[in-house]
Amino acid sequence: MVSQAFSKLPTVNFGPENSTPGSGSWAPTCESVRHALEEYGCFVAEYDGVCSELHGAVFRALEELFDLPIERKALNTSGKPYFGYVGQIPEIPLYESMGMDEANTLEGSQSFTSLMWPNGNQHFCETVYAYAKQVAELEQTVQRMVFESYGIDKKSFDSHNIESTNYLVRFTKYRGPQMNDEPNVGLTSHTDKSFITILHQNQVNGLEVMPRNGDEWIGFEQLPSSFVVMAGDAFLAWSNNRIHCPPHRVVMRGDKARYSLGLFSFKRGTIHIPEELIDDEHPQQFKPFDNLGLLSFAYENGEVRPHCCAKEYCGV
Ligand SMILES: O=C(O)CCC(=O)C(=O)O
Ligand SMILES: [Fe+2]
Numbered sequence: 001m002v003s004q005a006f007s008k009l010p011t012v013n014f015g016p017e018n019s020t021p022g023s024g025s026w027a028p029t030c031e032s033v034r035h036a037l038e039e040y041g042c043f044v045a046e047y048d049g050v051c052s053e054l055h056g057a058v059f060r061a062l063e064e065l066f067d068l069p070i071e072r073k074a075l076n077t078s079g080k081p082y083f084g085y086v087g088q089i090p091e092i093p094l095y096e097s098m099g100m101d102e103a104n105t106l107e108g109s110q111s112f113t114s115l116m117w118p119n120g121n122q123h124f125c126e127t128v129y130a131y132a133k134q135v136a137e138l139e140q141t142v143q144r145m146v147f148e149s150y151g152i153d154k155k156s157f158d159s160h161n162i163e164s165t166n167y168l169v170r171f172t173k174y175r176g177p178q179m180n181d182e183p184n185v186g187l188t189s190h191t192d193k194s195f196i197t198i199l200h201q202n203q204v205n206g207l208e209v210m211p212r213n214g215d216e217w218i219g220f221e222q223l224p225s226s227f228v229v230m231a232g233d234a235f236l237a238w239s240n241n242r243i244h245c246p247p248h249r250v251v252m253r254g255d256k257a258r259y260s261l262g263l264f265s266f267k268r269g270t271i272h273i274p275e276e277l278i279d280d281e282h283p284q285q286f287k288p289f290d291n292l293g294l295l296s297f298a299y300e301n302g303e304v305r306p307h308c309c310a311k312e313y314c315g316v
Contacts, residue, residue: 008218009209009228010036014047019141021148033142033229034149040211041246042230044222045142049134050200055224058131059202061124062259066096066173068116073098075115080292081299082193083168094174094186094252103132103169103263104162132169135198135227135263136162142196142229143265146243152274164269165195166292170262174206176255186250186258190306193295194232194264204258206251212244219251234267234294237286237310240277245308266291289314 010032012018018029036043050058066073070088076098078084087096102108109129113121140162147157174186186206199207201222208217209230222228236245252258272288289310297313298305305312 009220010040010043012036012043012045014045014049014138014141019145021144027148030145030149033145037146037229037231037235037243038212039244040209041236041244042209042228042248044220045138045198045227045229046223046225047138047227048225049138050131050225050227052224054127054130054134057123057127058261059259061127062171062173062202062261064121064124065098065116065171066259072116076112081295082170092185092187093182094177094184095172095250096175097170097172100128100132100169100171102166103128104136104167105129108132108167128169131261132167132263135169135200135261136165136167136265138227138229139165139167139196139198139263139265146239147274150239150274150276152276156274164267166266166268168194168264168266170264172260172262174204174250174252174258174260176257177252178255184252186252188306189247189249190304191245191247191308192230192232192264193234193291193298193309195234195238195267195291196265197230197232198263199228199230199260200226200262201258201260204252204254204256206253206258207248207260208251209246209248211246217249232264233298233308233310233313234271234289234291236308237289237294237314238267238271238273240273240282241285242277242282245310247307266295283316285316286310287314287316 018025074085076085083099085098100112109125113125177184208219231243231245270288278284294313
């Protein structure tokens with residue numbers, strides 16, 4: 001069953017009054033974020049860091065990108081699984097996506113752009129770079145809120161945190177089902193292997209998530225200012241299993257194409273569960289682990305582990 005009730009997913013306002021450390025509403029907002037991640041594994045952030053001009057520009061840029069010939073798009077390859085072009089898969093024929101590594105750096109955006117447009121496309125490069133920087137800022141704020149809400153020593157979240165995070169932006173297009181009998185599966189159920197994922201879409205809905213102990217998929221409307229913040233397997237393991245990592249999928253209910261952007265954060269170096277999250281009541285459930293190692297494990301031997309595989313990979 002699918003509930004379309006928007007109110008079923010928690011919404012958190014990320015206006016400056018709530019998301020500036022030390023402001024009056026900072027502490028309660030940190031609590032709301034943590035609570036949402038524990039119960040739902042995700043929430044809708046209302047965030048105005050991406051203005052309406054940038055929102056419009058980025059989705060026009062995506063249309064231009066997916067209109068490129070398939071041979072060009074297939075040049076988007078990577079040594080890391082799920083970082084490059086994915087498409088033409090018989091089980092999910094509506095789905096096509098590409099990845100831009102180190103997305104919050106100008107170099108990352110330049111190298112992706114010059115691969116797709118050998119003669120250059122400055123507008124695309126600047127637009128997606130501006131987008132990635134703004135959404136990476138939101139991701140940093142969410143990380144910081146969760147650290148603070150758990151009372152974790154501030155040293156663990158220092159000003160270098162942004163450098164210890166690798167950002168991948170994935171551009172995705174789901175074409176509308178064409179024939180009447182074409183299945184409407186956009187993307188099958190899975191969890192993300194990232195630390196945090198932040199999803200943003202054009203006006204076409206389709207994302208559905210499964211909350212903790214849930215028995216129905218939650219579908220919802222997204223506004224141009226809505227960003228779905230979602231925990232990945234690595235965040236669940238870091239939190240010693242406090243944070244939920246929600247299975248999610250995409251179902252296409254109309255014939256219009258859906259475009260989405262996912263910013264996936266991956267922690268560099270070894271991830272340790274903070275000592276504040278281990279005690280007699282919460283014995284350590286995961287060994288120190290590597291985020292990209294977890295990703296590679298999920299895609300080992302050409303097989304995909306769509307479910308949360310943190311326990312299999314680094315469970316105690
Ligand atoms: O398109 C979306 O909203 C979801 C994409 C997604 O779940 C993924 O790429 O892992
Ligand atoms: Fe996903």
